[in-house]
Amino acid sequence: MPSADPADWAAPTSTGPVDATVVLPGSKSLTNRYLVIAALAQDPSRLRRPLRSRDTELMAGALRTLGVRVDDLDGDDWLITPSAFVGGGTVDCGLAGNVMRFVPPIAGLARGPVRFDGDEHARVRPMAPILDALRALGVTIEEGASSLPFRVAGVGRVRGGDVTIDASASSQFVSGLLLAGARYDEGVTVLHDGKTLPSLPHIEMTVETLRDAGVIVDDSQVHTWRVEPGEVGALDVVVEPDLSNSAQFLAAALVTGGRIHVPGWPQWTTQGGDAMRDILDIMGADVHLDRTGLTVTGTGSINGLDIDLSGSSELTPVVAALCALADGPSIIRGVAHIRGHETDRIAALARELNGLGSDVTETEDGLRIRPRPLRGGRFHTYADHRMVMAGAVLGLAVPGVLVENPATVAKTLPTFTRLWSDMLAGSPR
Structure with a gap:
C-alpha cells in the first residue's frame, strides 16, 4: 500500500456488481x-x-x-x-x-x-x-x-x-x-x-x-456561424442533467458487471456526453434508453476500442480508465486539444496509468493503451476533476488506488464522492 497524503482519497474497490440509481445535477x-x-x-x-x-x-x-x-x-x-x-x-x-x-x-x-x-x-x-x-x-x-x-x-x-x-x-x-x-x-x-x-x-x-x-443564428455553412444583431429573449428553463458527469457512474456498471440507471436522460440533446451511450455499447455493455432515463448493464467483459473522441473529449479520462481495464488494446484519437485543458490530459493519463502498471503510449492526438495487470498506487490528478473520476473507476477493480486531491471535483460535481459511495451502497440519491 503506498503512503497516503492526508488529502488523498482511497478509491473504493467494488465487492460485487453495483445496482443503483444515480441522480445527476444539471449540466x-x-x-x-x-x-x-x-x-x-x-x-x-x-x-x-x-x-x-x-x-x-x-x-x-x-x-x-x-x-x-x-x-x-x-x-x-x-x-x-x-x-x-x-x-x-x-x-x-x-x-x-x-x-x-x-x-x-x-x-x-x-x-x-x-x-x-x-x-x-x-x-x-x-x-x-x-x-x-x-x-x-x-x-x-x-x-x-x-x-x-x-x-x-x-x-x-x-x-x-x-x-x-x-x-x-x-x-x-x-x-x-x-x-x-x-x-x-x-x-x-x-x-x-x-x-x-x-x-x-x-x-x-x-x-x-x-x-x-x-437569437437568429445561421450555421448553414461549414465552419461558419452568423449571429444577427438584435434583442436577446429571457429564459425560463430546466437545466438537463450533466451527461459528461454520468460517465464514471455508467462505467461502474461495465467494470463491476452491474447495473446503473440515470433518470432524466434526454431523448435528444446537444451534450457531447451523450456519446457515452455508444461508447459503452461498443465496449460490451447493454445500453437501454427509454422515457424513464438511461440504464447500463455490464456483461462481465470490457472490450477494447479504436475511437475518435474529438466531439466529446471531456469523456477521455474515464474512457481511458476503462481501456486500461479492458480485455484488449485500445486507441483514443482526435483529442490533441485536451493538452490545453485543466492539465495536459494526454500526458497526465499516460503517466498515471503507466504508474499503476498499464502500457500507455502518447500519440500526437491521443493514446494507445495496452492493458496489463494493474497495481495500487497514488493516482495524481493535477487539479483536474476528470482525473479524479478516472481514478475512481480504476479503483473499482484495483485495490489500493489513492486518488490525489479529490476536492478538485468541486469544479463540476461537488457531491461526487458522496454519490460514488451511495452508488456502491446501492442507495438511490
Whole structure:
C-alpha cells in the first residue's frame, strides 16, 4: 500500500456488481451558457435546477462583477436580472474555460475596464485566438497579449462584424463570440480556419441555446456561424442533467458487471456526453434508453476500442480508465486539444496509468493503451476533476488506488464522492 497524503482519497474497490440509481445535477455547459444568455437578455430569466459548482459559481460571480444580479431562489434556482454592464472590477476565472472565454466578449460591452485573472494553471491555457478576435472586432485588450491576466477596455458597445479565427485549441473560442454577438452593432460572423475543430457538439449547444432565446443564428455553412444583431429573449428553463458527469457512474456498471440507471436522460440533446451511450455499447455493455432515463448493464467483459473522441473529449479520462481495464488494446484519437485543458490530459493519463502498471503510449492526438495487470498506487490528478473520476473507476477493480486531491471535483460535481459511495451502497440519491 503506498503512503497516503492526508488529502488523498482511497478509491473504493467494488465487492460485487453495483445496482443503483444515480441522480445527476444539471449540466455545467448548459448552466453557464444560460447564465451568459440571461445576462445579455432584455428581461429577467429563471434557471431551474442549475448546476451549483465552482465553475458555475465563478460564472455567476463574473456576471455580478459586470453589474448583473444573480439571485438565489427556493429550490436552488437562479433568477438573473440583466442591467447595463459596468467596468471597474476583476473577474476571477478560476480554472474555468467557460468564464475566461465567454465573459471577455461581454466585457467589451461594459462601460469601463474589466480585468481578468485566474488560477496559476489558467494563465497557461490558450487564450490568444479569442483575444485577437476581439481586437479585430473593435475591442481594446490591455496588459495581456495572449493569456491571463489581461484587461478589456470596455466602452459600452462593440462594433462586431466578420472575424476569422483558429479554434482548433478550443471550441469555446467560437462559442464565446457567438454568445455575445447579438448585442454587437453589426452582429458577428465567425469563420474557423485551422486544424480540426474539436468538440463541435458544444458549438451546436451554443447555437441551440441562442435560438431558444430568439437569437437568429445561421450555421448553414461549414465552419461558419452568423449571429444577427438584435434583442436577446429571457429564459425560463430546466437545466438537463450533466451527461459528461454520468460517465464514471455508467462505467461502474461495465467494470463491476452491474447495473446503473440515470433518470432524466434526454431523448435528444446537444451534450457531447451523450456519446457515452455508444461508447459503452461498443465496449460490451447493454445500453437501454427509454422515457424513464438511461440504464447500463455490464456483461462481465470490457472490450477494447479504436475511437475518435474529438466531439466529446471531456469523456477521455474515464474512457481511458476503462481501456486500461479492458480485455484488449485500445486507441483514443482526435483529442490533441485536451493538452490545453485543466492539465495536459494526454500526458497526465499516460503517466498515471503507466504508474499503476498499464502500457500507455502518447500519440500526437491521443493514446494507445495496452492493458496489463494493474497495481495500487497514488493516482495524481493535477487539479483536474476528470482525473479524479478516472481514478475512481480504476479503483473499482484495483485495490489500493489513492486518488490525489479529490476536492478538485468541486469544479463540476461537488457531491461526487458522496454519490460514488451511495452508488456502491446501492442507495438511490
